[in-house]
Amino acid sequence: MRVSMQNIHKAFGSNQVLTGVNFELLDGEVHALMGENGAGKSTMMNVLTGLHSRDEGIIMIDGKETYFKNPKEAEQNGITFIHQELNIWPDMTVLENLFIGKELKSPLGLLRTKEMKALAKKQFDRLMVTIPLDKEAGSCSVGEQQMIEIAKALMTDAKVIIMDEPTAALTEREISKLFEIISSLKKEGVSIVYISHRMEEIFAICDRITVMRDGKTVDTKAICDTNFDEVVKKMVGRELTDRFPKRDSKPGEMVLEVKGLTKGGVFQDVNFSVRSGELVGFSGLMGAGRTEIMRAIFGLDPFDSGEIWLNGEKIVIKKPDQAVKAGIGFITEDRKDEGLILDFSIKDNIVLPSLSSFAPKGIINQTSETDFVNMLIKRLTVKTESGDLAVGNLSGGNQQKVVIAKWIGISPKVLILDEPTRGVDVGAKREIYQLMNELTDRGVAIIMVSSELPEVLGMSDRILVVHEGKITGELKNDEATQEKIMTLATGGQ
Template structure:
């Protein structure tokens, strides 16, 4: 299947999102589509998959011009898309989701036995035979739900498969399985568009790369003939310096001491210390209990055992309010559902945590808020034309900076970071790394969970590794390798 998109333009009201964009992909090719948040990648793919209609331009499939007016028409053309936002119906079973709208029947009645058999076969082809076809989709982990989404798309016999950040919630093992499947599909002649911010994945699995910037097509490269630096220049239109900026801070005294920490379900006997100005990275596979450590420290999960000392004094972090009062801050994994109120303005989000400090006699001072937020916008380089804009209108990277801003209005003693660069483009990541380094230089103790090993290894002074709720490794950054970390993360080695 060969697809050519030519001169594609799209505007939403006065905002032009795409301007005469060209994109082409051939059967048996894995083609990366990259660009910063807001570059137009998702809009272009939604036009190809029938979610949106373009204002101008043409789409040609196998030499024939087509007019794709709906997702059903796109599916009829052999095009399927796996959205970054999961589209499963949580109350339905896995197999009901897989066959929604095309259930097999016998004598006019849904053939549940056949549906189960075919669902099992499709899941097994993905290496996901452990997923019960009759389980409710909502009961599955995020990674398992992602695998069901992929199985659903492949069940439609797609000849062109669009994957929008498909590995964001997958474990390393699931990613390996997915990449193996992609190679199999490629060998069968399936064309795959791969949208991702993860450079390592792009260079590992893709054949070509096309780059968008500010809604325009910048260029196409063969992966074997380009490198990270050139792709970054194409994406951001400038040099961004070192991918991981260096930090020369000498850590101070122990700020946070954790001994024997356990929650009611996931975390068992976790002990570590973090010094002022230090970044402690936390690595492990999805479901290992990394996020649960942070949630327990912040009072979101109930602590069953263990002690926590802050600057040498025992603290009772029984609730988020108590944690905030003690000097802890928490940048959560999912900024949209946990970190921001999307319908509120940038200003309202940035001052939400410490609102009382802008009030006098119970009345919030607009002038005090605006002055503080103006300083945070400048400090964090938040790109916005107005602090009164709803935060949902900002790009992913700028939304994440607003999450940081709401905690920095009153700088914390300890900053807990859960996947701080997830869904953020390469330019935005570099800026967030600078923010982390600035906070460390100011004496903040930082605990950072990340699924990206290069990020953990480059940004951390030491790395704590978790496997099934227990710590299985603690490495100095200088001695850490991906192999040693993964061995500890899978429980095949233990290091201290």
């Protein structure tokens, strides 16, 4: 299927998001779509699939002018969009999510459950996924939910699949398997639009690349005719010297100590410490227990035994508000459901954990609150016209910046960052890395959970590797390699 979008314009109120975008997708190609957060990538694909109507421009599909009324109509015509923000129904089973709106029924209207399970298992086997089909989808990890969405798309017999940050929550093994699937789909003539901020992936699997900036198409080139530096310069309009800013680490006093933390069947006898001004990276495969350990420390989930010490004193944290009062902040991996209240304004989201500091006598000082929010919006370069805008209207990367701003606002002693740059463009990533350096320079102890090995290696002073709920090794920055981390992450020595 060939797709051509010509001179597409789209505005939301006074906010002009697309201003004359051009995009062409050929039969059986993997086409990268790159740009900073807010550049208009997802909006352009939402216009193609009918979620948003265009204001101007022409869309041609296989040489015929075509406009879809909604995403379901696009899907029925062979175009499927796997969104960055996953469309999972948490209270339904994995099987029900896979077939929602497409259930197989007998002439009497009864569900053909056995046939549905067989089809689902076929796709899961293809993706090497082992999630039980009767498991409640809401209890699946973000990575498992991502694989459910990918399997759902493959079951539609699509001719065009749009993948928005498909590997953000996947392990290295799952990413390799996904690349195999993409290659086989390409051979079958399926076209892939691949939206990603992971440059290595773009150069590994894509045929052509279109770069967008500020709602416009900057350039389209064959992958073999460009390079990392050129793409970055076109994306951000400037050169980025180093991918990871240099760290001048000078760890101070012990801030956080975790002793013997255990939760049956999830993690066992977890022991580690973090000093002021230190950034400790946590690496491991999906399901290893990294996120679960952090959730227990923050009081989101209970644990069976173990101790948490802060500044030399044993503390009891059974609820998140106790962690916040103690000076611990937690940026969760799931910003949509746990990090933000999407209907609330940017301002209200940012001040939520520190609201009491703006109301010492029970009355909110709105001037101080607004100044504080504007300072953080400016510091984190959140793309918005106003702090009063609903945070749900921001791009994924800008939402992530708001989450980070929220926790910086409490002036934390310890800041836990779980996948802090997921879905964030290369320019914004560097801004977040610089901010992490500034925080450690001020003495904040940072724990960073990340599935991106280059990020772990580029930013961590020490790296702890988790395998099946246990810390299997510790590596200093100067001795760590991807090979050593993966060996420990898979249970090796």
